[in-house]
């Protein structure tokens with residue numbers, strides 16, 4: 128007995144020593160920034176053009192007939208007038224109604240081209256007596272050092288920011304080493320089927336392969352990563368998949384005074400309840416694991432000890448992450464019932480009940496596996512189960528953090544934002560870039576925008592805005608990025 132206790136004691140001491148040793152020997156994984164170029168930009172002129180960009184109501188709708196043709200064509204004309212050098216030096220193609228593909232031919236044909244993606248469309252914004260916008264969402268106005276309006280954070284700051292950078296580089300006589308594509312979709316917010324998907328189709332038909340794609344998805348966050356006081360730039364290396372499943376039940380109907388034991392509404396409710404009770408298991412996949420591995424050296428000692436020893440604390444960390452919706456989304460295929468329709472009158476039994484459940488798939492999951500699991504969990508032949516078309520995608524492949532593309536984004540961030548920590552991350556929403564996945568496995572998600580926690584609600588919400596200095600940094604980032612092109616090994 129004594130021997131056993133001694134043995135247990137020795138094992139415990141050994142475990143503690145390993146935990147401490149791994150925590151103490153953890154060193155920063157932040158790359159050294161190379162010297163940055165001095166880039167002079169006219170803040171006021173930049174803000175003025177972004178203001179004008181906001182004024183075009185390029186709203187995308189699921190029902191394409193509602194899209195305002197003049198807004199999209201007007202916006203394109205505005206781009207042409209605002210960026211004359213870009214339009215003289217690059218080939219511009221209009222793809223699938225309003226999609227734009229610019230090609231800036233490089234000197235070196237042997238090296239794979241790169242592609243910058245962004246989208247011109249925005250989500251609707253209501254403005255009226257009840258609206259809580261401080262300034263009308265499509266007025267495009269700079270007040271108190273901020274450019275206000277729909278699209279200033281998603282995603283016109285990237286569309287304009289990229290073109291501003293290219294215009295500046297052309298003015299400075301920079302010629303790209305390898306070919307650069309710039310692809311602007313116009314229906315990203317409703318799935319990208321007519322914009323990015325068509326641009327990808329065109330490039331595929333030309334057998335184009337890409338070194339990497341840089342698209343939106345993650346940003347620089349301030350005060351959003353717990354226990355880290357410095358701003359953190361996350362480069363998305365994978366995107367969750369997306370699937371909507373329709374559940375429907377039909378029944379006899381009739382007078383509500385003589386109901387059957389279970390009505391259509393009851394059957395459907397119990398099916399949804401089963402799904403919510405049987406959540407997918409929490410898993411820490413590579414993008415999230417790598418995020419913690421990269422950031423843990425910057426954390427206080429206790430947390431360093433935890434993250435340096437995931438072999439021991441994996442379960443604990445997953446439990447903690449799963450306890451809040453935002454972090455739960457990083458470790459789980461999530462289930463969200465979003466639509467429930469049934470019934471016409473209070474004394475009439477519904478003959479039909481219908482619900483839509485939206486799933487966001489963790490890397491490693493597939494649409495087929497989710498469908499199988501839904502069937503098994505509901506296990507009720509009265510409930511019809513069908514996958515909806517529309518925004519439907521498997522999780523993306525995981526980009527390589529050792530790739531030239533990742534290193535190039537990382538380096539440019541450290542140059543332009545020296546105080547910012549950089550780490551890989553997982554994008555929990557769906558973006559246009561998934562359409563380019565046949566051309567490269569390295570799809571990276573990063574917009575050089577700084578967001579504080581109160582800014583998160585502005586995206587798709589009210590009072591969307593970007594600071595004029597922040598917008599200048601967006602342009603500086605893209606200029607630096609292209610200037611670096613080819614120097615990162």
Ligand SMILES: [Zn+2]
Pocket residue numbers: 246281282315343
């Ligand atoms: Zn967006």
